[in-house]
Amino acid sequence: MFSFRENTLRASRPCRTASRGLHSLSGRPSGFSVHRIVGKGNLWITEYVIIYEGKRVYTVSIMEFRDGKVSHETQYFADPFNAPAWRAQWVETVPVDNI
Numbered sequence: 001m002f003s004f005r006e007n008t009l010r011a012s013r014p015c016r017t018a019s020r021g022l023h024s025l026s027g028r029p030s031g032f033s034v035h036r037i038v039g040k041g042n043l044w045i046t047e048y049v050i051i052y053e054g055k056r057v058y059t060v061s062i063m064e065f066r067d068g069k070v071s072h073e074t075q076y077f078a079d080p081f082n083a084p085a086w087r088a089q090w091v092e093t094v095p096v097d098n099i
Contacts, residue, residue, distance in 0.1 A: 034046060
């Protein structure tokens with residue numbers, strides 16, 4: 001499941017994470033669903049949903065590559081949440097694939 005990531009990571013790459021509503025993530029996710037991958041050259045962004053301890057976690061990963069390996073990665077994690085009333089009119093509900 002993680003072979004691409006494991007095969008492309010540089011041993012000494014820096015990785016930063018930011019989360020909204022998560023306290024700690026231990027172990028590996030039990031599943032994931034990629035929604036979109038965009039990028040060009042050495043900068044790629046992935047939007048996906050992972051399952052940790054039976055809960056969906058929305059994730060964005062920003063990866064920079066050097067010599068075909070990830071040289072830097074920043075990840076953002078968020079639990080699902082409802083939009084505040086003031087911006088609810090602009091919210092688009094996106095179906096999530098069964099994972």
